[in-house]
Amino acid sequence: MRAIHNIVILTGAGLSAESGIATFRGPGGLWEGHRVEDVCTPEALAHDPELVHRFYDARRAKLDEVVPNPAHQALARLDAEWKGGLLIVTQNVDDLHERAGANRMLHMHGELKSALCAACGDSGEWEGSLPPESECPDCGSPALRPDIVFFGEMPYHMEVIERALADADLFVSIGTSGAVYPAAGFVQTARHHGAETLELNLDPSAGSSWFGETRLGPAGTLVPLWVEEMLAGQA
Ligand code: APR
Ligand code: ZN
8 A cells, every 4th residue: 555645536416415405316306307417418508598597597596505514624624734735626516615715626517606608718707697698708799608517528627637646646536426427437547547546425326346445424424534534644
């Protein structure tokens, strides 16, 4: 076993579940009777922009009602106190990691509080509802859309993430079902490069057998305990 210096943490919807944000594939995972795979696509945006914008407006509005939970807070503490390399890669489009104070983090699937111009490609902060055909503040095109990576689109920051995975001594996956690639494959990449692997989740994920260790339970309990362990073991 090698000493742990570089940590990569992947987080998913399960991390924010205890803050009151519904997961995608669990109970209550349907939205107005739609599967997430049917709403979060470029095709849905082209054919029914009202529906897609309404879905994200509802989720953006929800952010004002929720706060970070002990799992977000523990990860922010680890980020602040861990002396080695650390990268939190979140699939979540909420802003709870940053509101808890995490800095070394990336949103690979975009952010609710950001709008992307389909015409010029610029993106920027967005508050409140985002009706279809909203004008881009940069180029004036009526082409703003939620800055969210849809199914079939390329996730953000992949080069940085791949590099961090290659350098990781420990890869930890928290609160994700392992149903969506490429994130679901990060455990294999990290293992391939020799990292230890740990899963913290309520239920075993689709890729559970790839992990060296799995701890089952709610993130709000498991993550603070794991962070304590890591910081206690830090020289
Ligand atoms: N603590 C820990 N894990 C939990 C908790 C909790 N309190 N509650 C639920 N979970 C687990 C579930 O057991 C499940 O394995 O979190 C996981 C949530 O899975 P999904 O709903 O599939 O969410 P996620 O894996 O983040 O989805 C990936 O799919 O829809 C797309 O782009 C969207 O980023 C999202 C991606
Ligand atoms: Zn524009």
